[in-house]
Amino acid sequence: MSLAVCVFCSSSAKIDRRYVDLAAEVGDELARRGHSLVSGGGRVSCMGAVARAARAGGARTVGVIPEGLVSVEISDDDSDELVVTPDMRTRKGEMDRRSDAFLILPGGIGTLEELFEIWTARTLGMHDKAVVILDPTGVYEPLRELMKGLTEQGFARPKIWDAIGWTASVSEAFDLLERSQPAIGMSYEDYAEAEL
Secondary structure, eight states, X not given: OOOEEEEEOOOOSSSOHHHXXXXXXXXXXXXXXXXXXXXXXXXXXXXXXXXHHHHHTTOOEEEEEEGGXXXXXXXXXXSSEEEEESSHHHHHHHHHHXXXXXXXXXXXXXXXXXXXXXXXXXXXXXXXXXXXXXXXXXXXXXXXXXXXXXXXXTSSOGGGGGGOEEESOHHHHHHHHHSXXXXXXXXXXXXOOOOO
């Protein structure tokens, strides 16, 4: 089964080289498994590394970049298809629409925004696409602990954990992406307030 896999990752040039290498490894594995790539459309840092590696392995790549970032993230003109959107919201919607699954690599505030939006939508039953965090070095461990605390305090419902996979292994990340996803949805009981 061939998937269009959306990879959310860093465009920062200031990160450790190991994260760029991880992105290239993801691109290699994506191509080896016969998938296509949907990316943020930049050719710098992890974004560029995953796309170059995917293409080198024969995968089709689609880049989606807002016009305001064409010169900043330096658009990946080698993409099989490069979509330039008017703004970030349109970019994310286009990436979501074109993707069958989502893989999140270590990244900054933009990557976190993308993660939370797609994770929330999955938790609310708005899509049934796989969402997987690949975190071999523990970058997101504080986030995981935060989300556990929010769950324990009732701010987040336990079913958020049914909506996401978490792994340190590239191979396992793709196994999770390729797995059939359980239906998740919110019920009235999920929203009802406890009686005082």
